[in-house]
Amino acid sequence: MGRPDGRAPDELRPVTLTRRWSMHPEGSVLVEFGATRVLCTASVTEGVPRWRKGSGLGWVTSEYSMLPRATTTRSDRESVKGRVGGRTHEISRLIGRSLRACIDLKALGENSIVLDCDVLQADGGTRTAAITGAYVALHDAVTWMAKRGLLAGKPADAVHRSVAAVSVGVIDGQPRLDLCYDEDVAAEVDMNIVCTGAGDFVEVQGTGESGVFDRAQLDALLDLGVAGCAQLADLQKAALA
Amino acid sequence: MGRPDGRAPDELRPVTLTRRWSMHPEGSVLVEFGATRVLCTASVTEGVPRWRKGSGLGWVTSEYSMLPRATTTRSDRESVKGRVGGRTHEISRLIGRSLRACIDLKALGENSIVLDCDVLQADGGTRTAAITGAYVALHDAVTWMAKRGLLAGKPADAVHRSVAAVSVGVIDGQPRLDLCYDEDVAAEVDMNIVCTGAGDFVEVQGTGESGVFDRAQLDALLDLGVAGCAQLADLQKAALA
Amino acid sequence: MGRPDGRAPDELRPVTLTRRWSMHPEGSVLVEFGATRVLCTASVTEGVPRWRKGSGLGWVTSEYSMLPRATTTRSDRESVKGRVGGRTHEISRLIGRSLRACIDLKALGENSIVLDCDVLQADGGTRTAAITGAYVALHDAVTWMAKRGLLAGKPADAVHRSVAAVSVGVIDGQPRLDLCYDEDVAAEVDMNIVCTGAGDFVEVQGTGESGVFDRAQLDALLDLGVAGCAQLADLQKAALA
Amino acid sequence: MGRPDGRAPDELRPVTLTRRWSMHPEGSVLVEFGATRVLCTASVTEGVPRWRKGSGLGWVTSEYSMLPRATTTRSDRESVKGRVGGRTHEISRLIGRSLRACIDLKALGENSIVLDCDVLQADGGTRTAAITGAYVALHDAVTWMAKRGLLAGKPADAVHRSVAAVSVGVIDGQPRLDLCYDEDVAAEVDMNIVCTGAGDFVEVQGTGESGVFDRAQLDALLDLGVAGCAQLADLQKAALA
């Protein structure tokens, strides 16, 4: 039972990171993991949320959203429903936490960066693609700040490590890297792994979607995920070069 | 005082209509008027709103939205604010009305088509670009329905005329076609004109943003808008060929 | 095919403007266009919205609403639904824009005037009646400000022109002035025209409700609307005398 | 220390009940208690709320609201705030309960009557004026139903008693009937009394706004309220004659 697109179990889909995809934001990246396409923008704004004022620290947060027809069937807009759904909240929080792991909030001063990750087309792995792309957009926004004298220190000190993410899962008993939508739906275990460029973990979230998993399966998935993130870190480095 | 990009007063920006920009929707067009970039998708769904059930007629509606960083400064998401704003409502209604003018709702049977117009990048004229692109997406969705036997009659009868829209305005006393953002902000009079391919009016909305206008100015703007819509109708025809 | 109430095509319904209809507001007018009855109040409040602070300019805005049983069948309250609908938003914005065209915001200082237009009974043309009545209420509120020394200059300079509005439309091919509800529903083309007392346009909104319209029809409607607004301007002047 | 308008302590303000004030509703009454002015409309709609379906019983409910400038200073609209406030909820529930006390819900069949009570001008006692006016509007709506054969039995059996309400309070130690706004604000004890035409209680709500009250004071207020309701019952009877 091979993969829908003939990939090896430990093979990423083609990944592209297109910087400066839109003209207004301080950082803007169109990230593609196969057919999954997410526009990540980084917006620098003066000031921080109220609970953080006077701390001397900046803030990085994220908002994730899907266009209504990014998916095979149309979903209602959350603006029309009048409330942000649980899945959206959960993913926005994950992206924000992950990106805060790579930045020195002191270097930002009391400024904020919002990372908007809007899924233009979905084919599985939208949250991990979003994290991977948002890192590059964040890096560009920090460089922008440095050029305008808004940064304490150098960009390389402010963004002191890189962060990338990938999904892994078990389908028909086989651990696989970077699931597309059809694999995601069929997965017995589903895991999102966020790593630094140095191979450390930032976040690990594993779920037995239809069943449970043992330590051996967990270990195999962690191995796959770490290796996938390492490849993504190289692609990020190349994109920023 | 020339235009910011050196255009003649009666000249459109470069316009592109990229069909099948995304893979899931029944119709999908990325429309660009210069730097303005709107993704228009047409989603066919079975059934009609409750108030229309049993009528034998279909329904076409639209939802317009802007990504938070489509603009020079970031706007809060309407999903996060928990309500759709007045401007968004107004434009969604305009697009819906305009597109219903070109379709025979009887031919759709009791099925609905939602036209989602999401502004990925804004540089003036987003609502008129959205109408122009949505027409092409709607046409593709109707053709899709015909192929699946969901349409009564031929696509050409269901979509019995084409619809395009353009903005016009008076800047420094000079009537101009297809305003970019900087012109839009500076305009004394601002007008949106929606025309059929045959040159009839579907909708005319003129506002004296900072002042009032007389009949002669109104006539000059109508002339410009009708001519602009005729060019857009040709581009739509070419895109659909 | 005559009109339901036997009027000539270019004839307004009986229009009354009753000033000081309610005792609390700084300006308050009950406007009636036939059976359409709108209570327009003008409330002066100290200060301006946050985005305007420090500008030295005042602000004029409007909120339009219908009582649930102003219409033939009861509509749910927007307060109970928890959101303001698209039509309400659109009309509130139109009234606000129209009235800002007649006032010198500098003369107000950093004060605001809210024009509440509540439809007590609806029989077509509620938004145009609202604009026509709100002008008189605004005028009274400005006079009130002058008496309390809150105005820079004279009322006549602050309200430097008058504004009135009327609906026009094509029914059975015939252009008609000031449509009642039954005509509004039957209209092929529907247009709202906002003019100053000097006959200039403030806003023009025409819609082919069930079809399209050509330049000749548009011209006929504009002629009717301009003439109707001139009569309304006289009535406003008489009411304020 | 006399009353602001020179009334005797046990004297009502001038009360008027204008039937058929608006043309669309099945019942419609403009009720005035002095300067307090409430439009009460009764809307008959087919069907009952879901939880009542199949019971064979009808339903009567009420919604109370204030126009933003019914009061001395403008209040924000609840539709704009996106939520109905506690005071509004509380009064709507009181009116609905009070009116259900006078009607045989079986006689309505599975139909509903909504009593909309919109305060056009407020000068104290808006909730009690609303109950008093809504009774007359309800009576007219029931008669309307009878004429169309929608009622089981005669109107006089369906509306088997009358209901009226009045506020009473203690100001400067003196019990007073039908408080105006200035008295309401100054009252040490504030009470709303709802009675039937036969002098029985439907609802009694007394509050020590700034202090507490003893049994003797309570008894004096009940006496005043019962006598006031008896006068209102006569006025209702006259209005319906």
Added chain:
Amino acid sequence: MGRPDGRAPDELRPVTLTRRWSMHPEGSVLVEFGATRVLCTASVTEGVPRWRKGSGLGWVTSEYSMLPRATTTRSDRESVKGRVGGRTHEISRLIGRSLRACIDLKALGENSIVLDCDVLQADGGTRTAAITGAYVALHDAVTWMAKRGLLAGKPADAVHRSVAAVSVGVIDGQPRLDLCYDEDVAAEVDMNIVCTGAGDFVEVQGTGESGVFDRAQLDALLDLGVAGCAQLADLQKAALA
């Protein structure tokens, strides 16, 4: 026809007031009236609502809520519905008003106390149990303030009287004290009485749930309620000893 639990008509259910039930709040009481169980917490916070700033006075307010399965069938959470219901609003306001009757807001300085009353288990009389318990929690919070030097004067002056509440009603023509849920549902008349320790009234709310009531019935219910509140006042005193 005896009572479900064999009580005499003028007998309270077993009442317990457990202080310091939870560890974080400044005051916290689990109050039980038979099977009705309400957690009342008093939270002291610095500052007062905006409309009260600069007055030198404190503020006491309350929020009442039910756990979704406090009742025999599950109710939807108001947080999930996105709005606070009318009944909740009404009870929260009643509790707040009642407790403000026993406190000298000047003694609090510009500080606020929020009384959260969460019904963990409901068997009738939740609002009156809440008031009775909240008084004890408020007393503890005021003592806490005194210990930290936040109070002007002594606790006994700040909380200058006690407040307790009980429900009374008429079932099968018999006046009864402290209704359980089954009695509440069956009651012809339902009344909530809030009294001070000195036997004065703070609030009286009587409703003819299925019918009306005369003065004799009202008097009997007031007698029962006053006697019940006196017993509760003794229990409060004992709990605070």
Added chain:
Amino acid sequence: MGRPDGRAPDELRPVTLTRRWSMHPEGSVLVEFGATRVLCTASVTEGVPRWRKGSGLGWVTSEYSMLPRATTTRSDRESVKGRVGGRTHEISRLIGRSLRACIDLKALGENSIVLDCDVLQADGGTRTAAITGAYVALHDAVTWMAKRGLLAGKPADAVHRSVAAVSVGVIDGQPRLDLCYDEDVAAEVDMNIVCTGAGDFVEVQGTGESGVFDRAQLDALLDLGVAGCAQLADLQKAALA
């Protein structure tokens, strides 16, 4: 640097599971992990959500919430704010997923069980306590269904495995089991582990709150968590005996 309460690094806080804590729900457990106290109720309702109708399968879902003063400082109610927050959404989803892992949805027929987990007092680990308690409440609800003939098969087949959860974390470089609030705030790495009684994983969520973690740390935390869950499984078994 020992733990605040002197526990060994691999020691749970005292855990109690009090069944039938409230009288109305089909299952109801007060779970305590030290000072953390969560009321878990299981409500059986007929029918399933719309998207599941006709599937023959039941549904299990969860709603988590905190009382406003469960924490050291008061939080605003989500009902009052009008929206459920991201953290609440995230935890509710985690509890629902975890409990669905232990139940055969076919055995429920088209019936739903809602697990309400309300935090009465918080001292860290509220979500893991909730999962541990909700399992016992779910078990009781399934037994209740079996007694009423609502279950296909035996309870032991419907609830085919047990589920428990615990938090683990690294504080000052030391991996610890079952963090209290002070430890949670100080943790460098924070992990929630959900295991079956057989020691398999249902969910693993690890976050580098202030930093990142390597594979060795992850392994140590997994070991601690698995051992903790095994002890909780024994306590659940004892409670249900």
